[in-house]
Amino acid sequence: YGTPARTGAPVTVEIDGTAISVPAGTSVMRAAQEAGISVPKLCASDSLEPFGSCRLCTVEIEGRRGFPASCTTPVEPGMKVRTQSPKLAELRRGTMELYISDHPLDCLTCSANGNCELQDMAGVVGLREVRYDPVQTHLAEAKDESNPYFSYDPAKCIVCNRCVRACEEVQGTFALTIDGRGFDSRIAAGQAEDFLDSECVSCGACVQACPTATLMEKTVIEMGQAERSVTTTCAYCGVGCSFKAE
Ligand code: FES
Missing domain, CATH: 3.30.70.20 (Alpha-Beta Plaits)
Structure with a gap:
């Protein structure tokens, strides 16, 4: 999803014409992902707080100037977001x-x-x-x-x-x-x-x-890269460690 999950009250936003309700505090990037819309990213990760450094995830938000980073922008009620446009494509390239x-x-x-x-x-x-x-x-x-x-x-x-x-x-x-x-x-x-x-x-x-x-x-x-991964639990300790097979 690009950024960590949040737990606030539901907020409804519109992303590329699709309405989606997500907890308050959720990033625009995560809301888009939950709506099935993928936003390019490099510095964002599900397990890390957003940082907003790569600028690949820029979007357009109705009524706002500029191109904010979707990973560091939290949703607001009624927000209308565009994740794709010729200008965004040019900026990302x-x-x-x-x-x-x-x-x-x-x-x-x-x-x-x-x-x-x-x-x-x-x-x-x-x-x-x-x-x-x-x-x-x-x-x-x-x-x-x-x-x-x-x-x-x-x-x-x-x-x-x-x-x-x-x-x-x-x-x-x-x-x-x-x-x-x-x-x-x-x-x-x-x-x-x-x-x-x-x-x-x-x-x-x-x-x-x-x-x-x-x-x-x-x-x-x-x-070289592992071609498949196998998860195993050792019968002796119960920690649940895993290893990657080739
Ligand atoms: Fe890098 Fe948002 S993913 S600025």
């Missing part, structure tokens, strides 16, 4: 062009090929060409391979902040931060030199939250 101009074009050999939200969204918004010269400021930076379970590749980071929020909101560890601004912004392991020396407890919440191949399990890099 333009945003995606900027992302791709600062991203390696190695999808076919990337560990996340076929399981990458950036790749998916480029298709969803209909991006067919990038007019800008590649910037790719992070290509020269070394990957951080210090953690035994996952690697960090700054070249593939879109600075959506999902890993930082997952570390804070899911794990409560606060091991990650964002350093720098603009093209120089990057994920940092706090004040530490690398992930291994940081406060990171290797819980994997950041890897799970990453929409690209920036934070990647080393087993996936070495062995």
Whole structure:
């Protein structure tokens, strides 16, 4: 649904002509999803509080100026929302062009090929060409391979902040931060030199939250994506842990 569920009193809104009632406090994005209408997104996630950084989920709201992010805009009674229009399509393609101009074009050999939200969204918004010269400021930076379970590749980071929020909101560890601004912004392991020396407890919440191949399990890099998953409960402990088979 893109953003977490809320529990307020019902509010009725109209999205692309479809009326839907959702709890007060629900985001426009989630209301749209509940109405069966998908809104492009990169920085939003069901399990994290909305952040509004990628600007891919912009919509039009009757009576309001501009193009608000649907993930950070709560529904209001009688609100009329458009999720599709020529202007929105142009804005989303333009945003995606900027992302791709600062991203390696190695999808076919990337560990996340076929399981990458950036790749998916480029298709969803209909991006067919990038007019800008590649910037790719992070290509020269070394990957951080210090953690035994996952690697960090700054070249593939879109600075959506999902890993930082997952570390804070899911794990409560606060091991990650964002350093720098603009093209120089990057994920940092706090004040530490690398992930291994940081406060990171290797819980994997950041890897799970990453929409690209920036934070990647080393087993996936070495062995490829799992083709199917199997959930099993061990008869000996009852914790209900699960594993992924190939
Ligand atoms: Fe709404 Fe990124 S998904 S701004």
